Amino acid sequence: MLAVMYHEGLQEYDFGPGHPLQGNRFRIFPEFLKKTLPEDGNYRFFPGEAVGDEDLRLICTQEYIDFTREYFRAAHAGLTVSQSRFGRYHSMDNLPQGRPGKLEEAARLIIGLEKRACELVMAGEYPGALCFGGLHHAKPGYGEGFCIYNDVAFTAKHLLEKYGLERVLVLDTDAHAGNGTAEYFYESDRVLLIDIHQDPRTLYPGTGFASELGRGPGLGYTVNIPVPPGAGDRSYELVFDELIEPVVWKFQPQIIVRNGGSDPHFADDLTGLGLTVAGFNMIGRKVRKLAEVCAGRHIDILGSGYNLEVLPYAWMSLVAGIADFKVDVRPPFEEAASDRAVAHTEKVVEEVKKNLRKIGKYFA
Ligand SMILES: [Zn+2]
Structure with a gap:
């Protein structure tokens, strides 16, 4: 059973007509989920409330x-607002x-729903929860990349502070590097950030190189895996088997x-x-299998995806894998399954391993 944290107010996370990030994704997906799979025995919707400044101060300055x-x-x-x-x-x-839309309120709601997800999962009521947001570019005093409050960082910090956890894994599979999240935990050994993303030389935000490994006590607790443009299913499988799995173990x-979300789709x-x-x-x-090391405990956060035809299928397919839903998600559009970047990805994997060996982490 999966807890699905949802409130229709999420749709207000919308930068306005013509902007790439529209709030309709937060309506499209829940509708698709309900249409594809019955709620009974599979998942249950949970509401939540927007958080106040006190919670936001965990990740942002008051100013x-x-x-x-x-x-x-x-x-x-x-x-009319002065720019x-x-x-x-x-x-x-x-x-x-x-x-x-009421974007600022919606960003607080995203965090409120995740706070509730932490409660449900930590109380053992549900092994896993599905949330919406993933605003991983936002920093303590600076918003960027369509992100205003970093809910991923909030979730990890909240788990450390409220529940006293010592080891939280943040696994960022978004196509863009989570530069905001990285900044929050760069010097921490309590949060391991594994971030697989498109080579930063070819995509915003331009950070997340294999050489960025954390600092001080956090050295070795940031693992960037910058995959080349074109990297597809086989490349990702390789990265999970060769790197992510042994590191997480x-x-x-x-x-x-x-x-x-779905922005790594071709x-x-x-x-x-x-x-x-x-x-x-x-x-x-793969994530489901990784979660066996922590009794299945996971919080999953969906958000990105800029092809709205692909988005519900890719999100559903991912969730079905994590939650072990017996459903075959087949898109109505043609998909090219070739992956011409495997050889290049192998080199990236070797480079990351070499860097980690050098600092005595994970690989002998
Ligand atoms: Zn992205």
Whole structure:
């Protein structure tokens, strides 16, 4: 059984008409889930509430919260807002277009639902929970990449602070490197961030190189796996078998927080990777297997994906793998399954292993 954390207010996470991030994904997917698989015996929907400033302060400065709240609330209300201070707190890709949704409230709701997910999973009521958000580019005092409050970082920090966990694995499978999340935990040995993403020389945010391994006590607790453009199912399988699985086995996490949506799909409009819908299912099954080290405990966070035709199939396929749903997710569109980047990916895997060996981590 999977707990699905959902509130229709999530749809308000919408930067306005013409912006690549629209809130309709948070309506499309739950509808697709209900249509594809009956709730009984498979999953159950849970509501949640938006968090207040006190919770947000776990991941943000009050100054940043104040600006972000005022700015996005005014933009939603249709008020003319001065953009003069915007650049101090946000990059221009976070600038709403036209009338955005109640985006700031929705970002608080994303975190509130994840907080509730932590409660359910830590109480042992559900082994796993599915959440929506994954705003992994946001930093303590700066929003970017369509992200205002980093809910992935919140979830991991909340698990450390409220539940006293010592070892949390954050597995970021989004096509883009989670530069925000990395910044939060770069010096921590309590959160292992494994981040598989498209080579930063070819994609925003331009960080997440194999040489970035953490600092101080956090050295070896950031593992970046920058795969080449075109990397598809076989490349990802290789990365999981050769790198992720042995590293996770050594780290022995007490819970897995996975984030990332469908933007590594080959038909995504913003990225250049090569996964198929079946590849997402493979990733889901790998995560399910990894979670055996922590009694199945996991929190899964979906959010990205800029081809809305692909999005529900890829998300569903991933979730079906993680939750072991007996459902065959077949997309109505043609998929090219070839992966021409395998040889290149093998080299990346070797490089990452070499770097980790050098600092005496995970590989002998
Ligand atoms: Zn992304």
